[in-house]
Amino acid sequence: MKKIVTGIGALLATAAPVLAGGIERAPQSLAPLFENGNYAELSFGGVNPSVRGTDAAGFETGDVAQGYGFFGLAYKHQFTDNLSGAIIVEQPFGADVLYPIASSPVLGGTRVEVNSTTYTALLRYKFDNNFSVHGGVRGSHADGGVRLQGAGYATTSGYNLDIDGAWGVGWVAGVAYEMPEIAARVSLTYNSPIEHDFDMSESGGPLPITFKDQYTVKTPRSWTLEGQTGIAKDTLLFGSIRWVKWSEFDVDNLLFPIASPAGEIPLVELEDTTTYTIGVGRKFTDNWSGSVSFLYEPSEGDTVSPLAPVNGRKAVTLAAIYSMDNIKITTGINYTKLGDATLGVGPSGAKREVAKMDDSEAWGIGVRIGYSF
Known part of the structure; x- marks a missing residue:
């Protein structure tokens, strides 16, 4: 059971979440x-x-989602029986969407690219009554760019935004309860929003010149509830519920949001998401364990932005864990059925439809190597 418990944390992140709500790629x-x-x-x-x-003109958009790689590092140190700490490096947010110019006259040439890396430093204190508290600081470095192109964007077609890399700082806090005799643990963690003060450069569209200034972008806050428990000999049930407040992810600059008679037109508008995961892990031999987990994220809202062209998802992840002495190797493969999406452009509540996306999917594969000492 110990090998399952120590390997189960890899299952949600090894085969990374694919095009999750907003621009999320990993659940932190x-x-x-x-x-x-x-x-x-x-x-x-x-x-x-x-x-x-x-x-909306009846043309195929072509494949608009670009493939990507990911990496992560973590180190945890046990200072005393009660006090431990960790440093975690990961890439939780990202986007790489490109509408081929030759395919769609409505959206062809539209592009969004977001890159981010976060560095989290944590402390955890475990009380004698099986409760523990954890918390720390998180630094995030991000950059990106957006180009709006095609008839769907009307007067804003040709708009280009370059976002230089910048740092932001937030915090993490949570509580956990454990029952080691049945391999049970429940934890609740809050991730604060992080504000980045970006240097941005805007040009094109209705803007006759290039304009440069510094603007603030806030990545969203989130709550994550995770749990696991032994349900039979060598068998573990695990799951999580994650809520992300994407509605506070704003990119405000000189041109956007645009005021119109029907209301403001934002550059990016995303809906809050809730993601559910449940799975079972089992130890087969002294060296081999495995698991299967299922993920469900319901669709949110009637229309979504062409810059985030999916709405909801269902996924299954299979993982195999090989343990030998102090080394643990986890390999996971993930299949995600991405939700059909209606893409809209315009003021909130009065968006005009520019495309429909369907039969979208993704495959992910990952490896995690852990060493205990």
């Missing part, structure tokens, strides 16, 4: 903090999404 799990003793890990992998549909 704090699983390394709950490993036994001192622990270090390296994770890496890749994702191959396929997102396509038909624009």
Whole structure:
């Protein structure tokens, strides 16, 4: 059972979530903090999404989602029987969407790219009554760019936004309760929003000149409830509920939001998301364990932005864990059925339809190598 418990934290992040709500790619799990003793890990992998549909003029959009790779690092140190700490490096937010110019006259040429890396430093104090508290600081470095192109964007077609890299700082806090005799643990973690003061450059569209200034972008706050418990010999049930307040992810600059008679037109408008995961892990031999988990994220809202062209998802992840002495190797494969989406452009509550995306999916594969000492 110990090998399952120490490997289960890899399952939600090894085969990374694919095109999740907003621009989320990883769930910011704090699983390394709950490993036994001192622990270090390296994770890496890749994702191959396929997102396509038909624009409002009847043309195929082509595949608009670009593949990507990911990596992560973590180190956990046990200072005393009660006090431990961890450093976690990951890439929780990202986007790489490009509408081929030759395919769609409505959206062809539209592009969004977002890159981010976060560095989280944590402390955890475990009380004698099985409760523990954890918290720390998180630094985030991000950059990106947006280009709006095609007839769907009307007067804003040709608009280009370049966002230089910048740092932001937030915080993490949570509580957990454990019952080691049945391998049970429940944890609740809050991730604060992080504000980045970006240097941005805008040009094109209705803007006759290039304009440069500094603007603030806030990444969203979130709550994550994670749990696991033994349900039979060598068998573990686990799951999570994650809520992300994407509605506070704003990109405000000189041109956007645009005031119109029907209301303001934002550059990016995303809906809050709730994601549910449940799975079962089992130890087969002294060296081998495995698991299967299922994920469900319901669709939110009637229309979504062409810059985030999916709405909801269902996924299954299979993982195999090989343990030998102090080394643990987890390999996971993930299949995600991405929700059909209606893409809209315009003021909130009065968006005009520019495309419909359907039959979208993604495959992800990842490896995590952990070492306990």
